[in-house]
Amino acid sequence: MTGAGIDGSGTARARCVLAPNPSLMTLDGTNTWLIGEPGSEPAIVVDPGPDDEGHLRRVRAAAAGAGRRIEKIVLTHGHEDHSGGARRLAALTGAPVLAVDPAHRLGAAAALGPGDAVRAGGCEVRVIGTPGHTADSVSLLIEADGAVLTGDTVLGRGTTVIASDGNLGDYLRSLDRLRALADELGLRALLPGHGPLLTEPAQALDYYIAHRAERLAQVEAALAAGNRTLAGIVAHVYTDVDRALWPFAEWSVRAQLAYLAERGALPPGLELPGALPGPPAQPLGVQQQD
Numbered sequence: 001m002t003g004a005g006i007d008g009s010g011t012a013r014a015r016c017v018l019a020p021n022p023s024l025m026t027l028d029g030t031n032t033w034l035i036g037e038p039g040s041e042p043a044i045v046v047d048p049g050p051d052d053e054g055h056l057r058r059v060r061a062a063a064a065g066a067g068r069r070i071e072k073i074v075l076t077h078g079h080e081d082h083s084g085g086a087r088r089l090a091a092l093t094g095a096p097v098l099a100v101d102p103a104h105r106l107g108a109a110a111a112l113g114p115g116d117a118v119r120a121g122g123c124e125v126r127v128i129g130t131p132g133h134t135a136d137s138v139s140l141l142i143e144a145d146g147a148v149l150t151g152d153t154v155l156g157r158g159t160t161v162i163a164s165d166g167n168l169g170d171y172l173r174s175l176d177r178l179r180a181l182a183d184e185l186g187l188r189a190l191l192p193g194h195g196p197l198l199t200e201p202a203q204a205l206d207y208y209i210a211h212r213a214e215r216l217a218q219v220e221a222a223l224a225a226g227n228r229t230l231a232g233i234v235a236h237v238y239t240d241v242d243r244a245l246w247p248f249a250e251w252s253v254r255a256q257l258a259y260l261a262e263r264g265a266l267p268p269g270l271e272l273p274g275a276l277p278g279p280p281a282q283p284l285g286v287q288q289q290d
């Protein structure tokens, strides 16, 4: 883990305040992003992180220390390690919480959707729909910096899992969307929800896209070899991954089977993933090498 290096890093308009919640599933911890126009007071916080009083006070202090006032809180998605502190940060700052999922919204004008622009002072952040990790996942473009905040859609290290309400087909389309944007806008940085910022967006996205295709081919090979259970497929495919992560890998295999089922590509006699055992109870978003 290299957490200390991430804290305080960023771009001209975005700065990371690292939350103290490192784990297998959150890498160094959650990256809370403080965003604003240089020299201007109003600021946006993206992903307050977990409900950790010390962290939330540190976010507020970081804003004050930079001469900023937190005007809006935005969520990349509803997972607890990103959203858990939103309500408390809203209470500390008076800022509304803008989210795709109505259950996470708080305050006036709190709806958020693809194509929206969120403004604070002269700073503008554009919402890019990137469902897949979860149904409510968005990325946030700071065009002036050539940077995109990717939440758990793209991580600073390793790859992400498809959560129980996610969808692999959506996820692949979201990666393609970001990849196209990287060329269109000449993106210079991806600012992830966990792990260090990525300064080669096109290269990082190409890796993610290739990794997904490779895993899918491996799952198809595992099926062709006669594996008919999640555990069996995981043992066949995830030989390069720490066994401690295998329960989470089952989550991704489930998403891959659902993807194949949607395309009529499951072998006869295999039940749909919905009938297979449920995902792990831990509702966090990421893992290092799924």
Ligand SMILES: [Zn+2]
Binding pocket: 077, 079, 133, 152, 284, 285, 286
């Ligand atoms: Zn997540």
